Amino acid sequence: MRNSKKVKLSVNILILSGMCILMLAPFYVAICYAFKSRTDFVKTKLAFPTSLYLDNFKEAVAVPNYFTAFRNSVIVAVCMVLMIVLVSSTGAYIITRKNNKLYNIFYYIFQLVILIPFQTLMFPLYRELNAIHALNTLWGLVLAQIGMNVGYVVFLYAGFIKGVPISLEEAAELDGCNKYQTFFHIVFPLLKPINMTVFVLSFLNSWNDFAISMIICQKKEMRTIPMMQYAFFGEYSSNVSVAFAGALIAMVPAVVVYFLAQKYIVAGMTAGAVKN
Amino acid sequence: MKKQKINLKKEVIDFTFLLPAFLVFLFMILIPLIMGVRYTFTDWDGISAVQNYVGFKNFNTVFHDKDLLVPIKNTLTFTVITVICVNVIGLGLALLVNHEFKGINIVKSIIFIPLVISLVLVSQMWMYVYNDFFTIIGLENPLVSQKLVMLGLCGMCIWKESGLAMMVYLAGLKGIPTDVTEAAVMDGANAWQRFRNVTIPFLAPAFTYCIPLWLAGGLRMFDYAAVATNGGPGSASTTMTYYIYKYLFPYNKVGYGQTVAMIYLAVCIVISTFVTNKLRKREIDL
Numbered sequence: 001m002r003n004s005k006k007v008k009l010s011v012n013i014l015i016l017s018g019m020c021i022l023m024l025a026p027f028y029v030a031i032c033y034a035f036k037s038r039t040d041f042v043k044t045k046l047a048f049p050t051s052l053y054l055d056n057f058k059e060a061v062a063v064p065n066y067f068t069a070f071r072n073s074v075i076v077a078v079c080m081v082l083m084i085v086l087v088s089s090t091g092a093y094i095i096t097r098k099n100n101k102l103y104n105i106f107y108y109i110f111q112l113v114i115l116i117p118f119q120t121l122m123f124p125l126y127r128e129l130n131a132i133h134a135l136n137t138l139w140g141l142v143l144a145q146i147g148m149n150v151g152y153v154v155f156l157y158a159g160f161i162k163g164v165p166i167s168l169e170e171a172a173e174l175d176g177c178n179k180y181q182t183f184f185h186i187v188f189p190l191l192k193p194i195n196m197t198v199f200v201l202s203f204l205n206s207w208n209d210f211a212i213s214m215i216i217c218q219k220k221e222m223r224t225i226p227m228m229q230y231a232f233f234g235e236y237s238s239n240v241s242v243a244f245a246g247a248l249i250a251m252v253p254a255v256v257v258y259f260l261a262q263k264y265i266v267a268g269m270t271a272g273a274v275k276n
Numbered sequence: 277m278k279k280q281k282i283n284l285k286k287e288v289i290d291f292t293f294l295l296p297a298f299l300v301f302l303f304m305i306l307i308p309l310i311m312g313v314r315y316t317f318t319d320w321d322g323i324s325a326v327q328n329y330v331g332f333k334n335f336n337t338v339f340h341d342k343d344l345l346v347p348i349k350n351t352l353t354f355t356v357i358t359v360i361c362v363n364v365i366g367l368g369l370a371l372l373v374n375h376e377f378k379g380i381n382i383v384k385s386i387i388f389i390p391l392v393i394s395l396v397l398v399s400q401m402w403m404y405v406y407n408d409f410f411t412i413i414g415l416e417n418p419l420v421s422q423k424l425v426m427l428g429l430c431g432m433c434i435w436k437e438s439g440l441a442m443m444v445y446l447a448g449l450k451g452i453p454t455d456v457t458e459a460a461v462m463d464g465a466n467a468w469q470r471f472r473n474v475t476i477p478f479l480a481p482a483f484t485y486c487i488p489l490w491l492a493g494g495l496r497m498f499d500y501a502a503v504a505t506n507g508g509p510g511s512a513s514t515t516m517t518y519y520i521y522k523y524l525f526p527y528n529k530v531g532y533g534q535t536v537a538m539i540y541l542a543v544c545i546v547i548s549t550f551v552t553n554k555l556r557k558r559e560i561d562l
Contacts, residue, residue, distance in 0.1 A: 029405050113305055116541060254394070
């Protein structure tokens with residue numbers, strides 16, 4: 001009995017180790033190529049790099065518009081995250097607390113929005129943003145990203161707010177707080193776990209977004225990081241090492257956020273999947 | 277009278293909470309949706325000032341268009357394969373990591389990490405994995421083969437997203453009360469019976485969450501095809517969303533492209549809602 005348990009555990013660990021190697025293998029390709037000089041790359045391809053060649057990183061950062069793209073991505077992601085937290089938390093709060101027919105219809109509509117493929121609305125959206133001079137602007141991109149994410153985020157908030165006791169709010173209102181004070185002083189601080197989740201998920205969605213920026217920010221100086229990366233591999237197809245070096249630098253913020261906030265990502269993404 | 281006024285004021289204040297979200301919905305979803313419906317009745321090229329009204333001609337073209345069969349087939353292939361593989365692998369991994377041993381958290385982190393990488397980088401890394409590594413070990417690069425290209429894209433998606441499915445199923449597994457499992461052991465249930473009659477029913481909400489998630493994701497798939505293959509070779513990896521994109525932007529056939537888009541939008545919502553409702557009903561039965 002004990003022996004069979006040990007065997008089972010060993011098999012278990014063996015499979016998981018294999019999985020880990022499989023998960024890391026593509027990163028090996030990126031890292032290996034990024035640290036190879038051009039001659040090394042042609043000669044040795046996937047062999048383990050024998051020396052660390054850092055010029056690719058220098059060259060990647062020196063590409064015109066690389067820093068502009070980085071800055072654009074930071075601005076867009078920060079604005080998008082702050083706005084979506086405000087917009088969705090207030091919306092989800094009132095939907096949950098009113099819980100009447102009108103507000104439930106809105107809740108239902110927001111849930112349908114989650115299912116919309118962006119490409120089906122992108123052309124009219126492109127025309128609309130063009131008409132209000134928001135095309136090739138960062139705020140236009142922020143608005144479009146919020147539009148595509150608001151359904152899911154409202155859904156996340158509503159699920160959490162349902163579990164927040166209402167008694168504190170009633171007490172606050174008896175004490176003379178108005179509705180806004182009640183929300184921002186009493187309710188909002190209680191939403192901290194879900195706020196963190198939304199911060200992290202929205203940041204990653206915005207930072208990694210390609211499909212929306214590709215339509216809205218086509219001008220070179222308005223590109224975000226994923227657009228830049230895409231162009232990199234086109235323009236530098238003869239020098240893949242530089243392209244991978246640029247991609248690795250761009251990956252850093254996402255990976256840092258991931259390691260700092262892993263538990264919030266998991267909590268948010270698995271919310272609603274457990275039987276109560 | 278006065279009371280009514282106070283009530284109205286209260287209702288207005290309440291609505292201001294929803295207003296920002298409503299405005300976002302109005303300007304980013306509803307107005308484009310209405311504009312999109314209008315384009316379907318025109319032969320507009322997206323650039324010129326002329327928009328001729330053509331009635332239902334575009335719809336007629338769409339329903340008789342044999343070119344659409346390829347993207348439909350590709351999208352269905354991608355969706356079916358990724359839904360099945362991501363969920364089976366995710367559940368399998370969840371069962372494996374649902375034990376406490378040293379290093380388990382590192383294992384979970386590693387399996388989950390592809391999820392935070394952009395689809396652009398995932399596509400580019402895999403282009404070189406397929407191109408350089410696969411050829412070394414004597415396999416064909418799937419991205420240049422008409423037959424295998426969709427499988428190649430499925431591989432990228434499964435690699436990227438199985439970790440998320442694992443986390444969702446793991447959360448479900450952790451929610452199973454130990455006394456239920458113990459009772460099943462006491463009753464002499466074997467491993468398969470325990471899995472079928474205890475684990476699966478408790479995981480029902482996880483299935484209801486995961487299956488529609490990847491279903492909708494598969495129907496929406498755009499980035500892999502756009503970055504890794506440009507829908508090629510030929511049109512062998514053109515998915516519905518990439519097909520729509522090609523007609524709206526490079527081909528400048530907005531009337532036709534938007535008609536396909538609006539029909540597809542409706543199809544996506546109907547399929548996803550239908551499957552979710554079916555799963556919810558089953559969840560109660562289990």
